[in-house]
Amino acid sequence: MIIVQDVVKAYDEITPALDHVSLQINDRDFVFLVGSSGAGKTTLIRLINKDEEPTSGSIFVDGVNITRLKRGEVPSLRRKIGVIFQDFKLLPHATVSENVEFALRVVGEHDGRGHQRVEEAIETVGLSAQARRRPYQLSGGEQQRVAIARCLVTDPPIVIADEPTGNLDPDTGWETMNLLVRINAMGTTVLIATHNRELVNTMRRRVISLEDGKVVRDEVGGGYSG
Amino acid sequence: MARFRTIRYIIGAAFGSMWRNLLTTFTAIITIAIMLIVFSTFLAVNDTLDHMIDALGRRTNLVAYVQDAAPPSEITALVQSVSARADVAEIVFVSREQAADDFRNTLSDLAEILDVIETNPFPASIEVRMADPEGLLPLADELRLQPALIDQVLVRADVVGRLLRVSNLARIGGGILIISLGAVTLFVIFNTIRLAVYSRREEIEIMRLIGATDWFVRGPFVVEGAVIGFIGAGLSAIAVVAGYARVGPTLESLVSFLPIQTQTGFVTNLALFTMLMGVLIGSVGSYFSVRRYLEN
Numbered sequence: 094m095i096i097v098q099d100v101v102k103a104y105d106e107i108t109p110a111l112d113h114v115s116l117q118i119n120d121r122d123f124v125f126l127v128g129s130s131g132a133g134k135t136t137l138i139r140l141i142n143k144d145e146e147p148t149s150g151s152i153f154v155d156g157v158n159i160t161r162l163k164r165g166e167v168p169s170l171r172r173k174i175g176v177i178f179q180d181f182k183l184l185p186h187a188t189v190s191e192n193v194e195f196a197l198r199v200v201g202e203h204d205g206r207g208h209q210r211v212e213e214a215i216e217t218v219g220l221s222a223q224a225r226r227r228p229y230q231l232s233g234g235e236q237q238r239v240a241i242a243r244c245l246v247t248d249p250p251i252v253i254a255d256e257p258t259g260n261l262d263p264d265t266g267w268e269t270m271n272l273l274v275r276i277n278a279m280g281t282t283v284l285i286a287t288h289n290r291e292l293v294n295t296m297r298r299r300v301i302s303l304e305d306g307k308v309v310r311d312e313v314g315g316g317y318s319g
Numbered sequence: 320m321a322r323f324r325t326i327r328y329i330i331g332a333a334f335g336s337m338w339r340n341l342l343t344t345f346t347a348i349i350t351i352a353i354m355l356i357v358f359s360t361f362l363a364v365n366d367t368l369d370h371m372i373d374a375l376g377r378r379t380n381l382v383a384y385v386q387d388a389a390p391p392s393e394i395t396a397l398v399q400s401v402s403a404r405a406d407v408a409e410i411v412f413v414s415r416e417q418a419a420d421d422f423r424n425t426l427s428d429l430a431e432i433l434d435v436i437e438t439n440p441f442p443a444s445i446e447v448r449m450a451d452p453e454g455l456l457p458l459a460d461e462l463r464l465q466p467a468l469i470d471q472v473l474v475r476a477d478v479v480g481r482l483l484r485v486s487n488l489a490r491i492g493g494g495i496l497i498i499s500l501g502a503v504t505l506f507v508i509f510n511t512i513r514l515a516v517y518s519r520r521e522e523i524e525i526m527r528l529i530g531a532t533d534w535f536v537r538g539p540f541v542v543e544g545a546v547i548g549f550i551g552a553g554l555s556a557i558a559v560v561a562g563y564a565r566v567g568p569t570l571e572s573l574v575s576f577l578p579i580q581t582q583t584g585f586v587t588n589l590a591l592f593t594m595l596m597g598v599l600i601g602s603v604g605s606y607f608s609v610r611r612y613l614e615n
Contacts, residue, residue, distance in 0.1 A: 142528070164533075171530035182525050199531040203324045243529070 094120055095141060095251065095284070100150030102136050102306075109148070110136040112306040118284060120250070123277045125293050126286040127317055128303035134286035137303070138255050141284075142176055143167050155250070172200050175244030179256035181236045183228045189239050190215060190224045196243045214246040218272060234265030241272055251282045258289050266292060290317040325535070332539035333546060336515045344547060347511040351551025351601070352558070354504045355593045359559045361493045362589060368486040372452060380455050381447040383462045384470045387415075393468055398445060401462075406454030411446045415439050442470060452483060501600065508604030511547065512540050516612045523612075533613055540609045541602050548601020549594065556590035 095118040103109040111133045118124050126134050139145045140152060143159050152159050159170055183192050193211045197203040215224050218238035228236050237257060244252055254273060258266035270292055277283040287293065293300060293316060300315035301308060337344045385394055394412070402410040413421070418441035423430040433439070449455050459474045516523065526536050563586045 144528070168530045168532045171528065176528055182521070182528070184522055184525065195525075196529050198325065198328050199526050199529050199535060201322070201325055201535075203328075207324075247529070 094118065094153070094155060095282070096151075096153040097137070097141070098151045098153070100137075100140065100147045100152060102133075102140060102145065103148045109306050111140070111147070113150070114303075114306070114308055115150075116301055116308060116311060118282060120282055121277070121280055123274070123283045123298045124285070125296075125298055125300045126284060126303065127288060127293055127300055129288060132303040133306040134303055135255055136306075138176070138253050138284070138286055141253060142174055143170055168200075172247065173249055173251055175247065175249040175252045177237070177240050177244055177252065177254035177257050179259040181228070181240045181260075183236060183239055183243075185228055188225050188227055189220055189231070189242075192228070192239055193242045193246050196246050200247050202247065210246055214242040217245060217275075218242040232265070233260050234262075234268060237261060237265070237269050238272065241269070241276075245276065249281070251284070252276055254283070254285045254287075256287055257285060258287060258292065263291070270296070293317040329535075329538035329542055333542035336519060336539060336543055337546065340511075340515055340518060343511050343514050347507050347547050348551045348554065350507045351504055351548060351597060352554035354500045354507075355552050355555035355597060356558050358497060358500055358596070359555060359589050359593050361489075361496055362592075363559075363563075363585075365486070365489050365493055366585065368482065368489055372482050372486055380449045380452065380474065381459055381462075382473045383445045383447070384472075385443040385445065386466075386468055386470045387442060389468045394443070394445075397465070397468055401445070401447060401458070404454065404458070406449055406451040407447055407458070408450035409448040413444045413446060415441050415443045418442070418444065456480065504600050505604045508544050508547065508601050509608045512544050512605040512608040513612065515540060515543060516609055527613075533610075536613060537606065537609045540605045544601040544603075544605025544608075545598050546601070548597035548599070548604075550597075551601075552594040552597025555593050555597070559593070560586055560590055 095116075097114055097116045100111055100114045101109050102111040114133070114137065126137065128134050136145070140147050141154065141159075143162060147160060150160075154170060155173060157170070162170060184195060187195065190211050193214050194203065194207065197207050197210065212221070212224075215221055218241050220235060220238055220242065223231060223235060228239065231239065237260075241257075252273070257269050257273070261269060266289060273283050273285065274296075297314045297316070299313045300310065300317070302310040302312075302315075302318075398410055398412050401407055416439065419433060419439050422441065423433065447458065449458075455474060459472045462469050462472050523536055
């Protein structure tokens with residue numbers, strides 16, 4: 094469960110990027126975070142992943158107030174949250190399986206079952222045939238799926254995706270979205286920041302809309318613009 | 320098992336990074352090797368100077384010739400007071416007869432001269448060996464202040480005094496040199512690792528975003544720094560050992576009267592010490608380099 098309580102994030106003194114934002118995302122929820130560029134979507138995601146600190150307010154992930162976490166405790170938070178980025182953030186010189194394996198190594202879970210877990214994650218995203226390729230040999234959609242497999246392999250309870258379809262054509266965007274739906278069906282909480290109107294309108298899931306750093310709408314089964 | 324794999328990953332990543340930044344790695348290794356060669360040379364010179372001072376200190380440093388007319392009781396008192404000094408290691412009173420005997424024994428070819436002269440021309444003397452060569456000149460001055468007892472004082476002060484001055488200068492200069500070299504070496508390692516960090520910044524960002532601990536991120540760089548330090552120090556150790564093997568015997572034969580340090584034990588210790596220094600400077604330098612990057 095993610096609870097955001099009265100969070101303000103100000104980069105300057107003029108307009109805060111997030112202005113007293115409060116919201117709650119329950120376990121197994123599938124939530125779209127929508128809004129135009131600069132509305133505060135990415136800032137909120139970065140705060141939840143403790144990539145940045147809020148100016149004021151509290152954020153709880155699985156009951157832990159992450160704003161009070163010490164530096165050394167941040168890795169344990171990030172192991173609970175799998176993040177998928179718009180620019181994929183893959184290791185350019187590593188193969189698909191090495192990229193996925195890397196996540197297991199980083200969290201220290203590369204044990205005897207490591208290879209099997211990597212293969213399973215790659216199979217889930219349908220890239221078994223491309224396992225030995227490197228990112229530059231893959232299409233944008235395929236790279237995004239590698240990023241999803243990397244996220245899946247450590248089996249985090251929460252997956253956050255920041256504009257996961259932003260760099261993809263509509264068909265590939267749909268494939269990525271279907272994968273995220275399947276991940277959610279397996280019990281993972283999914284939070285997706287997007288401004289892909291068509292996807293949001295078609296899927297009719299819970300939609301939290303941000304405008305100028307404020308939550309202006311939180312609607313279950315909603316569309317992009319309400 | 321997972322821990323073993325992590326260690327294997329850290330070592331592999333360290334060597335991978337060194338390979339990717341080969342030129343920087345090579346420059347750092349050579350710089351460290353040169354620094355440590357200078358460092359070892361200084362240590363060797365300093366140690367040799369210490370040995371020389373020690374060895375010269377072990378020889379008789381001062382001979383005071385006793386006035387023929389000096390009353391024996393006063394001479395005995397003088398010998399006792401000198402031997403009580405903390406900086407005096409040994410004092411020997413050589414009587415006139417003993418001096419003549421020594422002359423006969425050591426220069427037997429000339430012994431007949433003494434028979435010709437009939438009287439004993441040798442004065443009695445006090446021979447002093449210092450425990451601390453620094454006290455030599457003050458002691459000589461003190462003895463000279465007693466002309467009724469002491470006729471003449473001969474001091475080996477010229478060599479000892481000079482050596483002491485050189486050794487003190489070498490110590491001060493060496494201290495400054497070691498601190499500067501240490502700082503330069505740390506700086507070289509610090510920047511080499513900073514470049515390595517910079518070239519892997521994307522990987523580091525990904526690692527941190529997916530939950531890597533600071534140690535997991537730092538590990539490869541600390542190992543890389545330690546390996547660079549180790550190789551640099553290894554080269555310096557080889558140069559020092561080879562240099563000693565080549566220069567040592569020549570030096571020994573040139574200045575055979577001086578105790579130049581050429582024992583294998585000393586050279587091995589020196590080589591091991593520089594290796595330790597290399598690894599230490601390498602790992603500490605890189606630790607701080609990555610820490611600074613991660614904290615920013």
